[in-house]
Amino acid sequence: MYTERARSKVVVGAAILSGGRVLACARSAPPEVAGRFEFPGGKVEPGESETDAVARECAEELGITVRPGARLGVDVPLGNGWAVLRVYLAELVGDAQPRALEHRELRWLAVDELDSVPWLPADVPIVEALRAHLTAAG
Numbered sequence: 001m002y003t004e005r006a007r008s009k010v011v012v013g014a015a016i017l018s019g020g021r022v023l024a025c026a027r028s029a030p031p032e033v034a035g036r037f038e039f040p041g042g043k044v045e046p047g048e049s050e051t052d053a054v055a056r057e058c059a060e061e062l063g064i065t066v067r068p069g070a071r072l073g074v075d076v077p078l079g080n081g082w083a084v085l086r087v088y089l090a091e092l093v094g095d096a097q098p099r100a101l102e103h104r105e106l107r108w109l110a111v112d113e114l115d116s117v118p119w120l121p122a123d124v125p126i127v128e129a130l131r132a133h134l135t136a137a138g
Helices: 048-064 111-116 120-138
Strands: 009-018 021-027 041-043 065-076 081-091 103-109
Touching: 009 048, 009 120, 021 048, 041 048, 041 081, 048 065, 048 081, 048 103, 065 111, 065 120, 081 120, 103 111, 111 120
Parallel strands: 009 081
Antiparallel strands: 009 021, 009 041, 021 103, 065 081
């Protein structure tokens, strides 16, 4: 069956919420984006569901277990259409706290702090969707 996934890769991200705040992660590489913030995540592997990829990427990048929830925002095209970014809300499971295993820095941001960090361009539309979500929930 010919599907969108067959045409382009899917990159997932996690908007990890805790106490009304979201986890923002500063890239450590490559140099042109180092220091810019993103939602943690990565490529969906063949045969893997998007939510399984969210959970795997959070374990690899942050050393935590998360429970992925609903999609947040719209599909964001990446790099001339080679992939699409899809971000999911997620919550921490257990007592482990995120660690910067692959990132330069981690910050927990409240809704009024979302603009306090330089986001990667692909994450900006998701930040706006997150702002609306947190404002409605708050």
